Amino acid sequence: MIIKQAKYLTSVVEKDKLLSDNVSEFAFVGRSNVGKSSLINNLTNKKNLAKTSSNPGLTKMINYFDINDGEFRFVDLPGYGYHKAGKKNEQMWAKLIEEYLLNSECLKTVFFLLDCRILPTELDKIMLKFLIQTGRNFMIIATKADKLSKSKQYLAKKQIAQTLGISEEAIILHSSQTNQGRENILSYIENTI
Ligand SMILES: Nc1nc2c(ncn2[C@@H]2O[C@H](COP(=O)(O)OP(=O)(O)OP(=O)(O)O)[C@@H](O)[C@H]2O)c(=O)[nH]1
Numbered sequence: 001m002i003i004k005q006a007k008y009l010t011s012v013v014e015k016d017k018l019l020s021d022n023v024s025e026f027a028f029v030g031r032s033n034v035g036k037s038s039l040i041n042n043l044t045n046k047k048n049l050a051k052t053s054s055n056p057g058l059t060k061m062i063n064y065f066d067i068n069d070g071e072f073r074f075v076d077l078p079g080y081g082y083h084k085a086g087k088k089n090e091q092m093w094a095k096l097i098e099e100y101l102l103n104s105e106c107l108k109t110v111f112f113l114l115d116c117r118i119l120p121t122e123l124d125k126i127m128l129k130f131l132i133q134t135g136r137n138f139m140i141i142a143t144k145a146d147k148l149s150k151s152k153q154y155l156a157k158k159q160i161a162q163t164l165g166i167s168e169e170a171i172i173l174h175s176s177q178t179n180q181g182r183e184n185i186l187s188y189i190e191n192t193i
Pocket residue numbers: 030031032033034035036037038039051052053054055056057058059060077078079080143144145146147174175176177
């Protein structure tokens with residue numbers, strides 16, 4: 001898969017405004033600060049397409065990005081588990097994520113991101129359960145792989161799989177710094193659209 005073009009399309013905060021056409025969407029879900037926006041920038045090879053920050057809670061809306069002039073879309077979702085956002089905001093974003101995952105007519109696959117250095121949290125487990133309930137296709141991406149040595153990466157993958165009760169093969173290690181895993185994810189997209 002070659003991404004020749006990527007541009008910001010629109011942002012949405014209400015379920016009635018979700019895009020509904022025949023364009024396939026790939027959505028990025030995960031805890032705040034896990035690296036969702038960075039992964040979109042890495043895959044599209046554009047540094048500032050999706051806004052990233054070391055301060056959690058940056059992405060507050062559903063942000064749509066058009067790829068290859070209408071071939072497919074990336075959907076950057078707000079992160080969960082950012083307590084400083086306040087309970088009201090947390091609930092609002094959680095509802096928005098849930099509504100998107102339940103209602104999007106274009107959603108093909110959810111990329112579910114976990115930090116490879118942190119064992120899945122209770123909220124991650126809830127998200128996994130929810131994803132399974134929706135019946136959506138999903139793929140688990142362990143982010144920030146550059147922060148671990150190869151042997152620690154292997155161990156991390158094993159521990160994540162054990163904690164979630166899933167197979168290790170369901171997890172792709174990725175790094176926005178070294179491009180590790182990038183080609184795997186792009187091939188997956190190519191085979192899915
Ligand atoms: N070393 C390293 N840092 C990363 C990687 N991916 C993301 N980061 C850093 O992690 C921080 C958070 O990244 P974001 O992409 O903004 O995370 P997000 O999941 O979009 O966060 P929210 O929008 O708050 O939900 C930033 O400081 C990034 O530079 C990676 O692969 N390696």
